[in-house]
Amino acid sequence: MKIAMIGTGYVGLVSGVCFSDFGHDVVCVDKDAAKVEKLNRGEVPIYEPGLDVLMQKNVEAGRLSFTQDLPQALDGAEAVFIAVGTPTRRGDGHADLTYVMAAAQEVAKLAKDYIVIVTKSTVPVGTNRQLKQAVRKANPDLDFDVASNPEFLREGAAIEDFMKPDRVVVGVQSQRAAEVMEDIYRPLYLREFPILVTDLESAEMIKYAANAFLATKITFINEIAALCERTGADVKQVSRGMGLDGRIGNKFLHAGPGYGGSCFPKDTRALARTGQEYGVPLHITEAVIAVNEExxxxxxxxxxxxxxxxxxxxxxxxxxxxxxxxxxxxxxxxxxxxxxxxxxxxxxxxxxxxxxxxxxxxxxxxxxxxxxxxxxxxxxxxxxxxxxxxxxxxxxxxxxxxxxxxxxxxxxxxxxxxxxxxxxxxxxxxxxxxxxxxxxxxxxxxxx
Known part of the structure; x- marks a missing residue:
């Protein structure tokens, strides 16, 4: 299958390389000419263990290429993944969807045959329905579906996470789109990794809920650590004792100076903002954000x-x-x-x-x-x-x-x-x- 990947940032590049290793023909598109040149020279613009070797392997096999030419990338593609940034919007804490919507509208104007437009970027609940409306408005005659396919990649272990995932989440509205996504992930189906097919809103929410929960575990143990220092307890022993409980688990219970990175900070803020917009304040998530800064x-x-x-x-x-x-x-x-x-x-x-x-x-x-x-x-x-x-x-x-x-x-x-x-x-x-x-x-x- 031919796949177009819009965006060669962390998520887009890792996903594009790994899809090509599944055997798909993947064309990664980016507007940054310097980045595309670098990728075509075999240089990886981010540090991720093993990514350079896997990328070179699939470029040499003819399954992976990089371009600024979106029409070329879309020609014959059955699916296009949008993997552009959704940074925190200044002023209100919500995710900035400018780049996502712009990419979708470009696809709408250029696509000629049936295509599944897949959001790989992390987007708030309701975004995919808005995206569908924007595409339909830009090109009323286009035959397309929209799908949500959030990523769950840990930086530093992204290839392992993609190839051996805890689960793959796919949100769709039609059987036709579900079948295209099943074909894309067929190597994982065959190896019996969990593939969860849901509605669009549930897929969007799963991503935010998972990240907020993990951020909560980190922040909880950091608060317990502060109390341990006053009482003479050892947080490493406390974490071990908690983690041995199968209902809790030992992951993300390591005390430290607070969480950071590209996901937890912006995703917790976006989720809290969504709760406010829908009149359902997420007090725990809001507290996690405040305590992490503290x-x-x-x-x-x-x-x-x-x-x-x-x-x-x-x-x-x-x-x-x-x-x-x-x-x-x-x-x-x-x-x-x-x-x-x-x-x-x-x-x-x-x-x-x-x-x-x-x-x-x-x-x-x-x-x-x-x-x-x-x-x-x-x-x-x-x-x-x-x-x-x-x-x-x-x-x-x-x-x-x-x-x-x-x-x-x-x-x-x-x-x-x-x-x-x-x-x-x-x-x-x-x-x-x-x-x-x-x-x-x-x-x-x-x-x-």
Whole structure:
């Protein structure tokens, strides 16, 4: 089957590459000439493990191509996927559907034969019906169907998620559209992965409800972590105890500096806004949004305590800037709140991140980017672990401590422990949801 994919951002590129690996003829379309040129040279504009190899394989097999020419992409296509951005709209928190609607209207004007217009972008409930009306208005004679096919891809594990999904959700209004979508996902049908066929509104809601629930789990354990710090409990043990309950599960129960990325922040805001519009306030989702922002600010207070009340004149090493490991994505990352507070407070900040510098150079002005953790901590007064990249999980902590001016660590991903820090010679160590450690001056120890 021939498929057109509009948009070569994270979702569009990963989906297009994976569909081509299913054996489909996929043409990815983007208006950005520089990006299309780069893709045609075999260069991947995002960091996603394994994507470059899979892309090259399918380009060489003749199943995958990139173009700015939408008419060419639509010629003979039985389905066109819209995978453009739906950022938060300024002023009201709703998803901005400008790009989605513009893409649909272009398809309406150019398509000649029956086609299924599939929204891969995350869109609020009711969007696909609006899209159908817009297409019908733009071309009353077009034979088409609309389908909703939300993505559930984790950055850093997107190919695995696409090829071995927990489920595929397809929202349709006709049997004809359902059959086209079944043909597209036939390799997954044959391997008996769950394919859930619903109405349009349910498919749209599933995406938002799933992301809001996962964001809620993260925020819940972060609040419990704050309480653990006051009571002497260990949030890692609490998380483990909760996660062993099959009704709860252990995923997304890892305390940290708050969620970020391209999905959870904008999707929770959009869902909350939808609830307000329909007169059904989503109090839990609204609280999750507020608490997540509060958690990022609480991390700044934690760092301030470790720096004896002032960042001014301190040298601070930050390990990790992306919102999670195995991605170069910095959208809504905790670093975008925490690092500016350090710089604004007068600190000299060095950052080490395996993939974050390209995007971070613009987003985090006034910092120095270095290639490894050991260089970052030279003569530093504090080291902060913000992203749990694998290379930060097995650091030589003794070497880190020796290179620092004052060996203090804020482990905001709970990679290490008080025992590890003491053994390595750190004078202070703090994490999230666990008892902090600070070595007292010898005079105070003697007095006790």
């Amino acid at each position: 958690m990022k600010r609480r991390m700044i207070d934690k760092l301030l305590d470790l720096c004896e009340g002032s960042f001014n004149g301190k040298t601070i090493a930050v390990l990790g800037a992306t919102f999670k490991p195995n991605t170069d994505d910095m959208r809504e990352a905790p670093s975008l709140t925490i690092v500016p507070a350090l710089v604004g407070g007068g600190a000299k900040v060095r950052i080490c991140d395996p993939q974050g510098e390209r995007e971070g150079t613009e987003r985090l002005p006034g910092v120095q980017w270095v290639e490894n953790a050991y260089k970052a901590v030279g003569n530093a007064d504090l080291v902060v672990i913000l992203t749990e990249w694998n290379e930060f999980r097995a650091l030589d902590l003794k070497r880190i401590a020796r290179r620092m001016n004052v060996a203090r660590m804020a482990d905001l991903r709970n990679i290490y422990s008080v025992k590890d820090a003491k053994r390595a010679g750190f004078v202070a160590y703090d994490s999230v949801g666990r008892t902090a450690f600070e070595r007292k001056p010898e005079a105070e120890e003697a007095a006790e």
